[in-house]
Amino acid sequence: MSSVDLTQFHKTFFEESLEGLDAMEAALLALDSGSTDGELVHTIFRAAHSIKGGAATFGFTDVAAFTHVAESLLEEVRSERRSIDTELIDLLLRSVDCLRGMLARSRSGQPVANAESEALRGELVRLVSGETAVAVVAAAAPKAVVTGWDIDFSALPHLLQTGNEPLRVFRELQQLGRLEVLRAFLVDGAPAQLADFDPTTCYLGWQLRLHGDVARADVDAVFDWLDGDCVLAIKPLDVAPVAATSEASAPAAPAAAPVPAAATKGAVRDTAVASSEGSSIRVGIDKVDALINMMGELVITQSMLSDIGEKFDMSQLERLREGLVQLERNTRELQESVMRIRMLSIASVFNRFPRLVRDLERKLGKQVRLELHGENTELDKTVLEKIGDPLVHLVRNAIDHGLESPEKRKAAGKSETGTLKLNAYHEGGNIVVQISDDGAGLNHAAIVAKAQQRGLIAAGQELSDAEVAELIFQPGFSTAAQATDLSGRGVGMDVVRRNVRDLGGTVGVRSVTGKGSTFTIALPLTLAIIDGLVTAVGDERYIVPLISIVESLRLKADTVRNIAGGGEVFLFRDEYLPMMRLYKAFGCADAVSSIENGIVVVVEEEGRRVGLLVDDLLGQQQAVVKSLEAHYQRVQGISGATILSDGSVALIVDVSGVVRLGQSQGQRRKAA
């Protein structure tokens, strides 16, 4: 068993392998779109090669076996024995997908190879010309009992210059058996005068005799690195001489032999630790440097302030103020730097799309040109991880429903190839991601018809463009005549909106009939800080996220009604909304209980609204979200806590939780 625990490198291996697969996929797609850049093939090959090497080293034998065949195929492409065509690219793209799956299974300790991967490997094997899929380890030569070997070993002059050393050879031969040096001699061409000897050149040769029952392969292994650096003749003692070789032969055999043993060892170890990995982040050194720099500033400010504090009198008030201003600036900058560490470029999400678009083009018989802009825009890691699915959905929709078939486009006087544009940029404190297509735009008539059929709007109701666009975000809405297997996965735009909302963002659409649609997602830079409205309830402070607030108003007592089942409702814009008295829900003492004296904050989540009764509104503030679960436990209706400027703790209202509470309390009803 190894003294070195290889499992500690598994995480790095998985990360770099997945990156390699991404690079491979990108290069394959570039080749597919007609690029002739020779470096692409090298990139693809190198990625496969690295994954194979790592997989074999760390004991992921199935991954190694699969990559080995793919690599052989790529080697043929690289050495121009095989030309690359669409079919081959298809096959390799499928291999990339398959490897992603295999890596994921390796990571979670599941069986790695399955029917799919085996079938694909079979396909690769059949394609590789004359290839025997698994590397053939040279069969061990039949072993005859020998009493020893006569070895004629003449160094070539450059032997020392390759870093090799005849002494090593003697040392290793001695370990095999008893070594006798019969004769040492100067090789032909050695200088006649000792003074002319060059210390980096080797002029010697030896006649050696190795005694003992030593396998020929072991003797060969001693000389394996000297292939081309010496003249060698190895003959068995006491046995009829066999053809002498001038070079060490079959060096691969002894070296390759230990492979299976090592691989199995690794595989056993791997399962035990696979699931115990945490999430990590790669941070550019510049960000860390900025952080350290900021920290230094803070230390300077701190020492300045403590200096003032030690011998303070009123004459130093101005300096104290300055120091505090500086401290504030330092803190803000430090906060920004720390936040920036969690920021990753959106490229990792955007990079999925060339592949997706290519697959959709084929499946739907459409022609699409994908434009990516602002790939370097950075956003919070958590946001980044969760925005992928909604974006994929929007891109699918755009190609499936938005862009027309080439025939239709031609008929409409457009270019046959549609354009799909993804753009990411910063705007204010938000990240904006836009998905725009130059397709047919939203089909107003179809949307209105569907909405009427679903009972979302009344027949004959006049709707503005914006209202029509808003309809597609309603739960269960889908306009495609029949659900295709692409978009119609039971997931509608309502889910996209909910996912985006969960990230504290918004999504909307602008559409021009015949010209195309643009979906715009606005996301907060980070989930760690929210904009909130501070409210007072008794002695407590509750923060309501600004994004959820529709309106705050003071109600007359007679607008609130009790309904059967115990809830309260109030009339808000022709609609009865459930009323939640926060002091009741959270059990606060000394709160305002009469409707007239309090304020109702109307919040909305997933299209459902409730009113929250609070004592007073104290103002707007950015709140750094602290997890309650991490410090205490999960509390229904509360998403976290924050520290206010006076040092007290305020709880942050979880609007979706509160809305659910409200919904179970009262029924939302259409006003008569």
Add this chain to the structure above:
Amino acid sequence: MAKILAVDDSASMRGMVAFTLRGAGHEVAEAENGQLALDVARGSSFDLVLADVNMPVMDGIAMVRELRAMDAYKGVPILMLTTESHTEKKMEGKAAGATGWLVKPFDPEQLLATVKRVLG
């Protein structure tokens, strides 16, 4: 103990090599491609260089050729970390001046045994 330069574009392989060698008491410097390895090599001296063959920017073969052209690295052992499927690469490496090779995959014991073989 020896000063060793480990060159590999794969962080996991490089990490494994470096960790193993450090565990055996060697001093290890790391570089992630041939070009960076040359920079490191110029600024220091090493008793042994272990290098991957396939790397971006500058591959292991080109790196060996460059190292051998430097006086300080004329006789320093350089081992290529290669895979069994590329016998021709071994020869290419030898032709460029590599001392020998270590066939991937290898485990820490094999690595240490090979290093011992070179360093004596």
